[in-house]
Amino acid sequence: MTTTEMLSEPGVQPGAPASQFDDARIDVRNLSAYYGKFRALDDVSMPIASNAVTALIGPSGCGKSTLLRTLNRMHEVVPGARVEGTIAVDGNDLYAPEVDPVDVRRRIGMVFQRPNPFPTMSIRENVLAGPRLNSKRFSAAAGAERAEDALRAANLWDEVKDRLGGPASGLSGGQQQRLCIARAIAVSPEVILMDEPCSALDPISTLAIEELISELKRNYTVVIVTHNMQQAARVSDTTAFFTVSGTGEPGRLVERGDTARVFSNPAEKRTEDYISGRFG
Numbered sequence: 523m524t525t526t527e528m529l530s531e532p533g534v535q536p537g538a539p540a541s542q543f544d545d546a547r548i549d550v551r552n553l554s555a556y557y558g559k560f561r562a563l564d565d566v567s568m569p570i571a572s573n574a575v576t577a578l579i580g581p582s583g584c585g586k587s588t589l590l591r592t593l594n595r596m597h598e599v600v601p602g603a604r605v606e607g608t609i610a611v612d613g614n615d616l617y618a619p620e621v622d623p624v625d626v627r628r629r630i631g632m633v634f635q636r637p638n639p640f641p642t643m644s645i646r647e648n649v650l651a652g653p654r655l656n657s658k659r660f661s662a663a664a665g666a667e668r669a670e671d672a673l674r675a676a677n678l679w680d681e682v683k684d685r686l687g688g689p690a691s692g693l694s695g696g697q698q699q700r701l702c703i704a705r706a707i708a709v710s711p712e713v714i715l716m717d718e719p720c721s722a723l724d725p726i727s728t729l730a731i732e733e734l735i736s737e738l739k740r741n742y743t744v745v746i747v748t749h750n751m752q753q754a755a756r757v758s759d760t761t762a763f764f765t766v767s768g769t770g771e772p773g774r775l776v777e778r779g780d781t782a783r784v785f786s787n788p789a790e791k792r793t794e795d796y797i798s799g800r801f802g
């Protein structure tokens with residue numbers, strides 16, 4: 523097969539590992555997620571590569587946010603919610619009995635739709651809130667350095683460096699979201715999950731977050747849920763498309779692959795219909 527033929531084969535890339543799971547940082551296998559008796563997600567298997575952005579897309583109710591929350595064990599916070607199947611991170615079972623979910627949530631941070639800084643806390647204290655919750659103690663100088671590093675990594679430092687002691691509520695929505703990303707970074711997570719992080723933001727703030735996401739993948743594995751297909755195409759390396767056939771039905775993974783390929787040459791008609799706006 524020539525390289526051109528390989529590239530035109532959905533999902534096949536030159537130099538790709540023999541198995542799609544070979545280079546996975548997160549390995550989701552046969553995952554079903556339930557809320558009580560309701561199965562919200564059915565039998566999802568997908569690798570999530572390290573130091574890359576993976577976008578989860580699909581119509582409302584197909585289980586994108588549910589899948590995201592299973593990745594840091596926030597799903598089970600809902601009474602009656604549970605999972606079947608396995609999720610391994612770097613080969614370690616995330617749901618093994620000896621694993622502490624609180625530790626998982628430190629290692630796998632999350633940024634939500636609406637920026638949720640602690641409004642009365644200062645900007646600096648917001649960034650340090652995570653490490654302090656993990657009972658980390660630092661000297662004033664070490665705290666200042668940690669806050670600066672996280673704010674720089676979140677592309678917010680220049681805008682706030684003269685008002686670190688001021689309240690977080692004084693920031694714009696886009697700045698608050700970058701503050702929340704700084705807060706997530708400050709606990710040195712391995713993975714950052716983002717659930718529609720730009721849905722409450724204006725286009726300029728959205729652009730700033732998108733640029734930041736592209737930079738974050740240098741150091742982190744990023745998984746993002748987005749309704750905005752242009753955004754998925756702009757920021758992600760891999761796209762996973764989910765769908766749901768009706769009310770009461772579970773969401774299912776339709777296809778997953780290189781983002782450019784999924785958008786230009788989807789393997790499934792359902793994906794093509796969705797990305798071309800004919801469905802959902």
Ligand SMILES: Nc1ncnc2c1ncn2[C@@H]1O[C@H](COP(=O)(O)OP(=O)(O)OP(=O)(O)O)[C@@H](O)[C@H]1O
Pocket residue numbers: 557560562580581582583584585586587588589600773
């Ligand atoms: N806390 C909950 N209790 C019961 N059912 C829930 C709960 N959260 C979500 N669900 C249901 O699980 C299914 C998947 O929801 P989920 O929010 O994961 O979908 P989604 O694809 O992220 O949707 P959207 O794009 O609208 O945010 C839906 O049928 C939803 O009603």
